[in-house]
Amino acid sequence: MxxxxxxxxxxxxxxxxxxxxxxxxxxxxxxxxxxxxxxxxxxxxxxxxxxxxxxxxxxxxxxxxxxxxxxxxxxxxxxxxxxxxxxxxxxxxxxLLKSLNTHIESSLGEMKTSKDYTSIHDVTHNQNYTELTLLVDKQKYENSMDGFSLVALGMSGMMYQLYDGKNDKDIQVKIHVKDKNTNDVFKTVVYPNDFDKTE
Structure with a gap:
């Protein structure tokens, strides 16, 4: 974090x-x-x-x-x-964008291995960071504060799109949270709309 x-x-x-x-x-x-x-x-x-x-x-x-x-x-x-x-x-x-991408990838790598996020097993994304998927242990996720990681992911995706020249009104990051045991998506947030709803 x-x-x-x-x-x-x-x-x-x-x-x-x-x-x-x-x-x-x-x-x-x-x-x-x-x-x-x-x-x-x-x-x-x-x-x-x-x-x-x-x-x-x-x-x-x-x-x-x-x-x-x-x-x-x-x-x-x-x-x-x-x-x-x-x-x-x-x-x-x-x-500059390549450098930014490298920083984000490094941060995502740390998120997957950090002891601060014990429920997170993987983070994948599309090329422009408009859509990301968080693979988690659902039980651990729901009994932890790991949901706050969504804010950091959302901000990173929005920032990348902004520096890439996307109109700020069109910037959107969709994040799916998927249970690694069932492969089911049990939560989806869309930033910036859902910033106030992040748990």
């Missing part, structure tokens, strides 16, 4: 950590529609991602920008609302 929480927090800074390269395209600044939302704009030759100011609270913003530039992202714009707009080529964006 610790790594899953780290992943969600770290996603906004991943651009400064991803080793990317490529030529820079000239374009106008893309500002976020909401100061608390990530905004992704896919152009013909480049991708612009605006990350809200809240992601960088407590950090030296100039250092964040410098780190991003050191990693190959040549254009980072600080907007008037404190958000940062990262501009990258499509190939850089693809590398």
């Amino acid at each position: 610790k790594k899953m929480k780290y992943l969600i927090v770290a996603l906004g800074l991943m651009f400064a950590l991803a080793a990317c390269s490529g030529e820079q395209e000239k374009a106008s600044e893309k500002k976020t529609d909401s100061k608390n939302a990530v905004n992704v704009h896919k152009g013909l030759f480049n991708v612009e991602i605006t990350i809200p100011a809240s992601t960088f609270e407590g950090q030296d913003i100039n250092k964040v920008i410098d780190e991003a530039k050191k990693e190959g992202i040549k254009k980072v714009t600080k907007n008037s609302d404190g958000s940062l707009t990262y501009k990258m080529t499509k190939s850089q964006h693809e590398k």
Whole structure:
């Protein structure tokens, strides 16, 4: 669970950590529609991602920008609302998504082996994280707090789709919980609709 929480927090800074390269395209600044939302704009030759100011609270913003530039992202714009707009080529964006996918896969692997989630035996998903299946020991699952893992899974799936450029109104993650003994799905949640219903 610790790594899953780290992943969600770290996603906004991943651009400064991803080793990317490529030529820079000239374009106008893309500002976020909401100061608390990530905004992704896919152009013909480049991708612009605006990350809200809240992601960088407590950090030296100039250092964040410098780190991003050191990693190959040549254009980072600080907007008037404190958000940062990262501009990258499509190939850089693809590398970013691969890096994000690696982090999520690592977190899912830990979830399957962690002593914190004793009922979980496997986690599978489709390519874009719009649908995941949790294979569990139903009796252990229902007598534990393992249901909270669904929130982390939902957030990871939503975040991946968001950074992939999917419209936030269309983002949806469906998670099935299946009993490993009977192979029956006994619970299905759909995020973001079911966040308030997660047990």
